[in-house]
Amino acid sequence: MTQFKFSKRVPADGTDAVGAILKAAADPQIISFAGGLPAPELFPVKEMKAAVDKVFATHGQEAMQYGAAKGVTALRELIQHHVKEKENVDAELDNVLVTTGSEQVLDLVGKAFVNPGDTVLVEQPTYLCALDVFKTYGANFAGVEMDEQGMKMDALEEALKSRPNTKLVYTVPNFQNPTGRTMALDRRQKLAELAAKYDVYVLEDNPYGEIRFAGQHVPAVKSFDKTGHVFYMSTFSKTLAPGFRLGWLVADADVVNKLTVLKQSADLHTDNLVQYAVAQFFADNDVDAHVREISDLYGKRKQLMADGIKQYFPAGVKYTDPEGGMFLWVEVPGVDDTVELFKECLKHNVAFVPGDPFFAGKPQPGAFRLNYSNAPEDKIKAGMKQLGEALQDAVAGK
Amino acid sequence: MTQFKFSKRVPADGTDAVGAILKAAADPQIISFAGGLPAPELFPVKEMKAAVDKVFATHGQEAMQYGAAKGVTALRELIQHHVKEKENVDAELDNVLVTTGSEQVLDLVGKAFVNPGDTVLVEQPTYLCALDVFKTYGANFAGVEMDEQGMKMDALEEALKSRPNTKLVYTVPNFQNPTGRTMALDRRQKLAELAAKYDVYVLEDNPYGEIRFAGQHVPAVKSFDKTGHVFYMSTFSKTLAPGFRLGWLVADADVVNKLTVLKQSADLHTDNLVQYAVAQFFADNDVDAHVREISDLYGKRKQLMADGIKQYFPAGVKYTDPEGGMFLWVEVPGVDDTVELFKECLKHNVAFVPGDPFFAGKPQPGAFRLNYSNAPEDKIKAGMKQLGEALQDAVAGK
Numbered sequence: 011m012t013q014f015k016f017s018k019r020v021p022a023d024g025t026d027a028v029g030a031i032l033k034a035a036a037d038p039q040i041i042s043f044a045g046g047l048p049a050p051e052l053f054p055v056k057e058m059k060a061a062v063d064k065v066f067a068t069h070g071q072e073a074m075q076y077g078a079a080k081g082v083t084a085l086r087e088l089i090q091h092h093v094k095e096k097e098n099v100d101a102e103l104d105n106v107l108v109t110t111g112s113e114q115v116l117d118l119v120g121k122a123f124v125n126p127g128d129t130v131l132v133e134q135p136t137y138l139c140a141l142d143v144f145k146t147y148g149a150n151f152a153g154v155e156m157d158e159q160g161m162k163m164d165a166l167e168e169a170l171k172s173r174p175n176t177k178l179v180y181t182v183p184n185f186q187n188p189t190g191r192t193m194a195l196d197r198r199q200k201l202a203e204l205a206a207k208y209d210v211y212v213l214e215d216n217p218y219g220e221i222r223f224a225g226q227h228v229p230a231v232k233s234f235d236k237t238g239h240v241f242y243m244s245t246f247s248k249t250l251a252p253g254f255r256l257g258w259l260v261a262d263a264d265v266v267n268k269l270t271v272l273k274q275s276a277d278l279h280t281d282n283l284v285q286y287a288v289a290q291f292f293a294d295n296d297v298d299a300h301v302r303e304i305s306d307l308y309g310k311r312k313q314l315m316a317d318g319i320k321q322y323f324p325a326g327v328k329y330t331d332p333e334g335g336m337f338l339w340v341e342v343p344g345v346d347d348t349v350e351l352f353k354e355c356l357k358h359n360v361a362f363v364p365g366d367p368f369f370a371g372k373p374q375p376g377a378f379r380l381n382y383s384n385a386p387e388d389k390i391k392a393g394m395k396q397l398g399e400a401l402q403d404a405v406a407g408k
Numbered sequence: 409m410t411q412f413k414f415s416k417r418v419p420a421d422g423t424d425a426v427g428a429i430l431k432a433a434a435d436p437q438i439i440s441f442a443g444g445l446p447a448p449e450l451f452p453v454k455e456m457k458a459a460v461d462k463v464f465a466t467h468g469q470e471a472m473q474y475g476a477a478k479g480v481t482a483l484r485e486l487i488q489h490h491v492k493e494k495e496n497v498d499a500e501l502d503n504v505l506v507t508t509g510s511e512q513v514l515d516l517v518g519k520a521f522v523n524p525g526d527t528v529l530v531e532q533p534t535y536l537c538a539l540d541v542f543k544t545y546g547a548n549f550a551g552v553e554m555d556e557q558g559m560k561m562d563a564l565e566e567a568l569k570s571r572p573n574t575k576l577v578y579t580v581p582n583f584q585n586p587t588g589r590t591m592a593l594d595r596r597q598k599l600a601e602l603a604a605k606y607d608v609y610v611l612e613d614n615p616y617g618e619i620r621f622a623g624q625h626v627p628a629v630k631s632f633d634k635t636g637h638v639f640y641m642s643t644f645s646k647t648l649a650p651g652f653r654l655g656w657l658v659a660d661a662d663v664v665n666k667l668t669v670l671k672q673s674a675d676l677h678t679d680n681l682v683q684y685a686v687a688q689f690f691a692d693n694d695v696d697a698h699v700r701e702i703s704d705l706y707g708k709r710k711q712l713m714a715d716g717i718k719q720y721f722p723a724g725v726k727y728t729d730p731e732g733g734m735f736l737w738v739e740v741p742g743v744d745d746t747v748e749l750f751k752e753c754l755k756h757n758v759a760f761v762p763g764d765p766f767f768a769g770k771p772q773p774g775a776f777r778l779n780y781s782n783a784p785e786d787k788i789k790a791g792m793k794q795l796g797e798a799l800q801d802a803v804a805g806k
Contacts, residue, residue, distance in 0.1 A: 055468035070453035074649035253680035
């Protein structure tokens, strides 16, 4: 058998802990809160079919032909207006790049900015796929402490001072993955200021911001950016269709142009059909009403999950109370090994993602992520009872 | 203005020569043979709309939900059977990875195999985007001489001996971009043997193979591979719809698995809608007949172009006579600066891509690429006359 000589960028075998967890959780007997999928029953299948039909009727050849690396103009204009309306971000068309999912923004920003050995500062804990991406470009990481108001700005400034080779600060300011926390307004303003002061870039990742079911909207970090140091990214994955792989970047034109060159080398451009389709869908539908429907459902599911925690979990367990998004974060005191805890819970036919892979540095024992968007109400009720029993057993040392 | 600190991977400003050429050629007054687009009038718009409608009716939620990184199973099975039927390549499902266009195969193979300083051997000349991609991963290049039978195997073995840090041999064996040449059968067999002997990998890129309008099919290099050293890639871009960005890799399962991990970090997975749609399109349509229609049209256009060369070009001009694909290659003796020649031709309102960017090493002066797939017959006739006049002027030293 050929032993392939892979590059240094390829992760070693057996390091895909999350893959193994999701695989274990995929057993149909198990009630899984491990994934991060939207509720498919709310996908606007009929309306999207109508939009695609219209695209074939009006732009069939264009949708099937090679297109521009930056994306279909109609969709870029839509994004330009969308970020102004939703986030008070001023953008010209030159500031907008359409990407193959927001995952591709992570990849292109990593490729364009991270030299091997550069430091990337991340929330502690953070979105684990961002760690995976930046790692392939040779990043070093340092975690920045969070509280209920998001990343702590004094801790961030300390990190920036002590790590002069910092290139990037990565944040998910709204309903963060994995904690569900939202960054406070004054910290957003401060974050934009610190980026300019220390000449580092903020990558503001906002996939969940529109899915708010409580509290008040907080404007984007990018809306406070006066120097171009903040790069804003989002996606249609949580509001329309993750399967279409449509994300975007809003940044300084110089950054957009350089990332466009790298995007050409990555996949030439993003599928034109879904770009035209989403632009058409926005023209023909009340997308705000659709997003409210999603938010309402997720709000109900979040509440059911929080109720289950209160009813069934051992005393002393802490958990976040998100105002939107898809995840909440649980901390069980007295647990040393969260992966062992995960295995115990599997025996009770219920699953989550252990907190460890979300940490750039030392993980916090006993912490895990729960997803509430993808499970119907009866599964949440039953699953939280099972999870509570498993945790009671674990804490009792059984 | 912020001076952004890009990584070493980002190409310097002003190095996108081809971008500048295509931009100049986009002037509607100019008859352009510069691009590389399929004929859009043959896109099966109506049939693809029907396929997409069926997908929404039967798999709407799956098409809109997150999917598997390796691709939709129905499409992977289709590719598995397709490579067996068309290229006599034996593949299990584990050997098939769906990618966001075949461009993404180049990117993932570069990322997974090329350490900075590794050598990539390429045909002289070669597909210029492959050079761009491998460059971002720090590759060094060496060009291997070609003749009308494709890459010369004695020259390749010399290169393999003299460059022990060679990791990859990149080839487009059928109707090569830019020359239109096809590699002879015995050389394909030899190429697979040399890869195993020197423990290097062959990336066999076959976007054009099915578009044959003359001569006999030659089986893939991969069909001679006994050791897993050959990676085979292709795409639906030339037969169905480049705008959908659907390509694939067939390789050893170990390679597919590692590239899948990197693909997850690049874009999670490829758009599900077009994956389901293409699988449905194949189930409902006679794709072979559609591909014959494309081949017939391109054969006619190639002949018109060859006739124009004979009729209008200066004596002594050499050109290839491809049996398929989209390009032919012209060599004008006595020309020192092909980019100057390009500018002269622009003044005659006709455009091509100068040969220089297709060369890893020293370019061949006076060589350029002509595309015949994308221009209607009257444009080819008129354009070849104009091009002939421009070349006559240039050769006469006007």
